[in-house]
Amino acid sequence: MEKNIEPRRGFLRRMIAVVPASSLAAGAAVTQVACTSDGANTPLSSAHAGTTNAKYSPSYLNDAEWAFVVAAVDILIPKDEIGPGAVEAGVPEFIDRQLEMPWGHGKLWYMQGPFHPEVVPQLGYQHNMTPRDMYRHGVADCDAWCKTNHDGKTFAELDKKLQDEILHQLDESKIELPNIPAKLFFNQVLANAREGFLADPIYGGNKGMVGWKMIGFPGARADFMDWVDQPNKPYPFGPVSINGERG
Amino acid sequence: MTIKKDKVDVVLVGFGWTGAIMAQELTEEGLQVLALERGPMQDTPTDAKYPKVIDELAYSVRGKLYQDLSTETVTVRHKTGDLAVPYRQHGSFLLGNGVGGAGFHWNGMTFRNLPEELRLYSNTVERYGKKFMPEDMTLQDHGVTYEELEPYYSQFEYVCGTSGTAGVLNGARQAGGNPFEGSRSKAYPTPALKYVYGESLVEKAALAAGMHPYPLPASNASEPYTNPYGVRLGPCNFCGFCEHYGCYMYSKASPQTTIMPALMKKPNFELRTRAHVLKVLMDNQAKKATGVLYVDSQGREVEQPADLVILCAYQMHNVRLLLLSGIGKPYDPQSGEGVVGKNYAYQMNGGVSVLLKKGTYLNPFIGAGASGVVWDDFNGDQFDHGPHGFIGGATTKHARAGGRPIKQSAIAPGTPKWGSGWKAGMQEGYQRILNIGLSGSVMPYRDSYLDLDPTYRDAYGMPLLRMTFDWHDNEFDMLKFVGDKAELVAKELNPEKMWSSIRKKGSHYDVRPYQTTHNTGGAIMGTNPKNSVVNRFLQCWDVSNVFVQGASAFPYNMGYNPTGLVGALTYWSVHAIRTQYLKNPGPLVQA
Numbered sequence: 001m002e003k004n005i006e007p008r009r010g011f012l013r014r015m016i017a018v019v020p021a022s023s024l025a026a027g028a029a030v031t032q033v034a035c036t037s038d039g040a041n042t043p044l045s046s047a048h049a050g051t052t053n054a055k056y057s058p059s060y061l062n063d064a065e066w067a068f069v070v071a072a073v074d075i076l077i078p079k080d081e082i083g084p085g086a087v088e089a090g091v092p093e094f095i096d097r098q099l100e101m102p103w104g105h106g107k108l109w110y111m112q113g114p115f116h117p118e119v120v121p122q123l124g125y126q127h128n129m130t131p132r133d134m135y136r137h138g139v140a141d142c143d144a145w146c147k148t149n150h151d152g153k154t155f156a157e158l159d160k161k162l163q164d165e166i167l168h169q170l171d172e173s174k175i176e177l178p179n180i181p182a183k184l185f186f187n188q189v190l191a192n193a194r195e196g197f198l199a200d201p202i203y204g205g206n207k208g209m210v211g212w213k214m215i216g217f218p219g220a221r222a223d224f225m226d227w228v229d230q231p232n233k234p235y236p237f238g239p240v241s242i243n244g245e246r247g
Numbered sequence: 248m249t250i251k252k253d254k255v256d257v258v259l260v261g262f263g264w265t266g267a268i269m270a271q272e273l274t275e276e277g278l279q280v281l282a283l284e285r286g287p288m289q290d291t292p293t294d295a296k297y298p299k300v301i302d303e304l305a306y307s308v309r310g311k312l313y314q315d316l317s318t319e320t321v322t323v324r325h326k327t328g329d330l331a332v333p334y335r336q337h338g339s340f341l342l343g344n345g346v347g348g349a350g351f352h353w354n355g356m357t358f359r360n361l362p363e364e365l366r367l368y369s370n371t372v373e374r375y376g377k378k379f380m381p382e383d384m385t386l387q388d389h390g391v392t393y394e395e396l397e398p399y400y401s402q403f404e405y406v407c408g409t410s411g412t413a414g415v416l417n418g419a420r421q422a423g424g425n426p427f428e429g430s431r432s433k434a435y436p437t438p439a440l441k442y443v444y445g446e447s448l449v450e451k452a453a454l455a456a457g458m459h460p461y462p463l464p465a466s467n468a469s470e471p472y473t474n475p476y477g478v479r480l481g482p483c484n485f486c487g488f489c490e491h492y493g494c495y496m497y498s499k500a501s502p503q504t505t506i507m508p509a510l511m512k513k514p515n516f517e518l519r520t521r522a523h524v525l526k527v528l529m530d531n532q533a534k535k536a537t538g539v540l541y542v543d544s545q546g547r548e549v550e551q552p553a554d555l556v557i558l559c560a561y562q563m564h565n566v567r568l569l570l571l572s573g574i575g576k577p578y579d580p581q582s583g584e585g586v587v588g589k590n591y592a593y594q595m596n597g598g599v600s601v602l603l604k605k606g607t608y609l610n611p612f613i614g615a616g617a618s619g620v621v622w623d624d625f626n627g628d629q630f631d632h633g634p635h636g637f638i639g640g641a642t643t644k645h646a647r648a649g650g651r652p653i654k655q656s657a658i659a660p661g662t663p664k665w666g667s668g669w670k671a672g673m674q675e676g677y678q679r680i681l682n683i684g685l686s687g688s689v690m691p692y693r694d695s696y697l698d699l700d701p702t703y704r705d706a707y708g709m710p711l712l713r714m715t716f717d718w719h720d721n722e723f724d725m726l727k728f729v730g731d732k733a734e735l736v737a738k739e740l741n742p743e744k745m746w747s748s749i750r751k752k753g754s755h756y757d758v759r760p761y762q763t764t765h766n767t768g769g770a771i772m773g774t775n776p777k778n779s780v781v782n783r784f785l786q787c788w789d790v791s792n793v794f795v796q797g798a799s800a801f802p803y804n805m806g807y808n809p810t811g812l813v814g815a816l817t818y819w820s821v822h823a824i825r826t827q828y829l830k831n832p833g834p835l836v837q838a
Contacts, residue, residue: 075665075666076665076666077665077666077669077670078666078667078670080667080670081667082667082670082671082674083670103309106317107317108309108310108315108316108317108336109316109317109335109336110316110317110319110320110333110334110335110336111317111335112333112703112704114702116330116332119330119332120325120755121759122325122755122756122757122758122759123323123324123325123332123758124323124332124334124335124336124338124758124759125335125336125759126332126333126335164666167665171664190664190665193665194653195304195308195653198303198652198653198656199303199304199308199653200301200302200303200304202302203304211652212652214670214673214674215652215656215673215674215677215678216677216678217612217650217651217652217677218612219301220297220298220301222297222298222301222484222486222487222488222495223484223485223486224484224485224486224487224610224612224613225482225484225485227610227613228441228443228485228613229441231444231447232444232607232608233608233610234608235608235610235612242298242299242301242302244298
């Protein structure tokens with residue numbers, strides 16, 4: 001009888017940690033818990049980062065798209081002397097999971113026609129593409145462009161210097177893609193990379209809260225009653241996540 | 248087939264701040280009050296629960312508490328004759344949804360207006376002459392004075408537990424408050440919030456530059472507080488998750504934290520959620536409203552008869568409902584005739600940012616929704632506009648709502664957009680960048696208005712509201728002037744770097760970056776039916792049993808956040824309904 005108390009408590013604690021995540025992002029909680037200790041990587045990104053992580057299988061992104069996303073976010077937020085980058089933080093997983101959310105399906109936007117993408121940019125987003133469409137068209141177009149211009153290689157197969165150059169060209173609309181404006185596609189990937197690096201780990205990115213540690217954000221602590229009148233002093237506590245993980 | 252419900256005394260369309268106030272006050276009269284809210288139920292223990300509410304991606308980035316634009320939005324264009332296109336994604340302004348409306352997730356900035364602002368047209372003509380006003384500017388007075396509204400400003404502040412420092416109390420100047428404010432009959436119900444580090448720095452710099460800084464009036468209670476309805480608020484703990492979130496601390500005033508606990512118990516009050524009102528129903532002569540037509544949660548059409556119909560929806564939705572219901576004459580920009588949709592205005596914001604010296608720890612994550620230091624030296628008519636040739640002004644402030652990493656981290660100009668340079672810039676900027684913001688007034692113009700879109704429709708098949716709006720030179724000149732003054736304060740901070748973001752003349756209104764949700768006008772108040780939709784008690788000139796609450800009544804947009812004035816006007820309007828209208832239903836002002 002006595003012996004059973006501790007394991008049961010441990011079990012309950014684990015369940016409590018898992019519940020909020022599963023209610024917010026169905027099916028994601030287990031993956032999250034499993035990935036926190038060993039960082040996140042992917043078989044396809046092993047060239048860019050040390051370890052591999054076979055635990056996450058992309059749900060929306062196909063192999064080519066996954067390879068592109070891993071390579072692109074590794075350039076956008078690299079691992080360097082400041083700390084881990086987007087790949088270590090699980091940003092590709094974050095993006096794949098976001099594309100399965102209502103947002104990825106364009107359900108949060110007014111998507112009734114007629115569409116007038118030709119109006120001045122100040123009137124906002126006027127394309128008929130959902131985020132899922134943007135990734136599908138964007139990666140295919142970009143890989144095709146790379147193959148034509150760089151010896152039959154896809155974006156992910158190119159060296160980092162060239163990848164960086166191509167991202168700049170997309171950002172500056174110097175490459176024309178047939179199915180999506182290059183800048184629109186680039187901006188979406190960049191915005192999602194940042195989100196995945198800086199959002200709560202429940203969404204699959206910011207593993208180990210590396211994005212928050214980079215800037216010194218304490219996460220879901222959300223109570224500074226004791227520090228509001230401690231001017232100009234470094235805050236002494238590391239971040240916590242919604243699930244109670246500590247960094 | 249339309250379902251017909253039993254008649255109620257009062258039907259409220261929308262249940263945010265103005266709906267909650269109306270319901271609380273009118274049930275006091277023993278009336279049967281029904282509130283229809285198109286969004287879902289929202290309450291603090293369920294929808295603001297810690298820790299799940301501390302989620303920047305869900306709330307600030309994906310907009311969990313905002314209107315579902317896939318169902319309904321507005322269309323926007325810069326000028327008459329242009330093609331208006333849908334506002335497909337939230338950007339420039341964030342429309343609210345659900346019980347509590349934007350009042351569930353606002354920041355709590357609760358200003359009173361300067362006395363001259365409520366009669367800005369008269370004040371301008373008296374001080375500078377009629378010629379001072381540009382020809383296409385359609386400025387007019389509110390038709391109510393600060394002195395008349397003063398008790399109702401107090402009433403709203405005491406319901407909210409607003410924290411602040413009085414500047415002028417019963418005519419006497421008070422240390423530490425805003426010396427330019429109108430005289431108040433009561434001090435704030437709770438003392439001002441503590442300044443976070445950045446605010447202390449800016450206060451010192453503003454004083455050195457000759458400004459008159461004071462603590463931002465915050466409906467974030469600074470100590471435990473029980474309001475006149477007997478509802479209790481807890482002290483704000485500076486969690487840094489306020490303006491896109493419900494308040495798990497029960498500190499931020501919202502309908503949920505200040506009114507609903509008292510209201511929901513009343514047997515003569517009913518709240519129906521997921522009830523989307525399509526239009527106000529009118530009698531055969533179109534002189535009197537008979538109730539409203541709505542679509543319920545099952546998609547059925549329901550007719551709800553009522554003696555009194557009060558529109559308490561967001562500014563744009565109030566205007567759209569009037570247009571869809573055929574109440575009042577729609578505004579015609581060519582002839583200048585008609586009133587519904589007239590004088591739509593926005594605010595023009597800008598700011599000056601500084602990078603403080605290495606080793607500074609602003610700890611930006613320590614913040615409260617309405618935590619800030621503000622000065623009014625160049626707001627309203629507190630300075631001589633004569634030599635500058637523009638009307639209006641701006642509040643200038645440093646406010647620290649929090650330091651959420653995706654949306655609230657700042658980087659210095661010239662920092663790379665990605666790569667190691669971006670990481671370094673983020674790291675450097677997070678602790679050391681501070682912004683002094685300007686919230687500027689926007690005058691009404693003949694060519695800034697709202698009407699129904701001819702092409703785009705909502706999920707119920709009704710035309711969307713169309714916004715025609717762009718900036719005018721008066722506002723560019725105003726912002727440039729106040730921006731230069733803000734730079735004087737920024738220089739006092741001895742920054743390593745300093746940069747300003749002030750719109751340049753000739754640039755166009757841009758719906759993409761967030762600016763402010765302070766949209767005003769379209770159902771404006773005034774002194775006669777030729778120039779306004781509602782009278783000084785917010786009663787429709789044309790249909791005396793319809794009242795329209797909210798910022799849709801503002802004849803122009805001021806430099807202050809609107810909720811203080813919205814709250815005061817609601818209490819002023821409901822006082823008139825209680826003491827005059829109910830005794831003798833009919834027009835409260837003779838046309």
